[in-house]
Amino acid sequence: MDSIYIEYSFSVTPKEPATEILIAELGSVGFESFVENETGVLAYIQKKDWRKDIIDDLFILNSTEFQIAYTQHEVTQTNWNEEWEKNFEPIQVDEIVSIRAPFHENPNLSYDIVIEPKMSFGTGHHETTHMMIQHLISLDLEGKKVLDMGCGTGVLAIFAEMKGANPIDAIDIDNWCYINSIENVERNSCHNITVFEGDAELLSGRTYDVIIANINRNILLKDMETYINCLNEKGILLLSGFYKEDIPIINEETSKYGIKLDHTIERNNWVSLKYVK
Numbered sequence: 001m002d003s004i005y006i007e008y009s010f011s012v013t014p015k016e017p018a019t020e021i022l023i024a025e026l027g028s029v030g031f032e033s034f035v036e037n038e039t040g041v042l043a044y045i046q047k048k049d050w051r052k053d054i055i056d057d058l059f060i061l062n063s064t065e066f067q068i069a070y071t072q073h074e075v076t077q078t079n080w081n082e083e084w085e086k087n088f089e090p091i092q093v094d095e096i097v098s099i100r101a102p103f104h105e106n107p108n109l110s111y112d113i114v115i116e117p118k119m120s121f122g123t124g125h126h127e128t129t130h131m132m133i134q135h136l137i138s139l140d141l142e143g144k145k146v147l148d149m150g151c152g153t154g155v156l157a158i159f160a161e162m163k164g165a166n167p168i169d170a171i172d173i174d175n176w177c178y179i180n181s182i183e184n185v186e187r188n189s190c191h192n193i194t195v196f197e198g199d200a201e202l203l204s205g206r207t208y209d210v211i212i213a214n215i216n217r218n219i220l221l222k223d224m225e226t227y228i229n230c231l232n233e234k235g236i237l238l239l240s241g242f243y244k245e246d247i248p249i250i251n252e253e254t255s256k257y258g259i260k261l262d263h264t265i266e267r268n269n270w271v272s273l274k275y276v277k
Helices: 018-028 077-087 127-138 155-162 175-187 217-229 244-257
Strands: 004-013 033-036 040-046 067-076 091-093 097-100 111-114 146-149 168-172 193-197 208-214 231-243 260-267 270-276
Touching: 004 018, 018 033, 018 040, 091 127, 097 127, 111 155, 127 155, 127 208, 127 231, 127 260, 127 270, 146 155, 155 168, 155 175, 155 193, 155 208, 168 175, 175 193, 208 217, 217 231, 217 244, 231 244, 244 260, 244 270
Parallel strands: 097 111, 146 168, 146 208, 168 193, 208 231
Antiparallel strands: 004 040, 004 067, 033 040, 091 097, 231 270, 260 270
């Protein structure tokens, strides 16, 4: 029997950082999965876990800083998956990397990543994931120890293995992302990736040659010292999940730990920064 879900369609103004806060709060009350779109976000919760007042006490919905409207309706899991398949388009990055679902034709580029996002983040459609892949294209990852922090679908960890990285840790605090990353790692026949559920506290005692952190500005700022302490000498830190206007505050934080900005990629006002220790 197909599961019944309640779908909420949120219209959010301005989108950032409101969308990130909204997703975090919805996750805390039982929503399982999210799809960001041009106007805001779709959020899903199983009907058996839903109640009429479930979002009444969310901080962001009562905040005067943002304008958030929503509608809701029931959707079966079968229809939900069909809708996802209908709307998920394959992408290509610099005509080198393809990211597609199993039902898409292989375009036969140098790297072919097959994922089924199932509402996790990191399909490559979002500017931040796209830019992170561009950074990784340019790096020699052969034999490098890599961390994918906030791994979402696991797409960046998977690409790192395809480029020769070994070993690779992929970490996400969201259970849905954790499970989805494991599925996608297996789907791409990766053998050097270990997926963990948790946050920066898991990094104690670990060191890496390359750290990928595509999260959001506030978490990056909070955990920056941890990331840099885990980075080997001459190691590379790739950051994304924030806007061009946020570069000064990111640079201010990184400068405390003697790490230097090496390269910047910008895409639709989102940015991705490469630092070298």
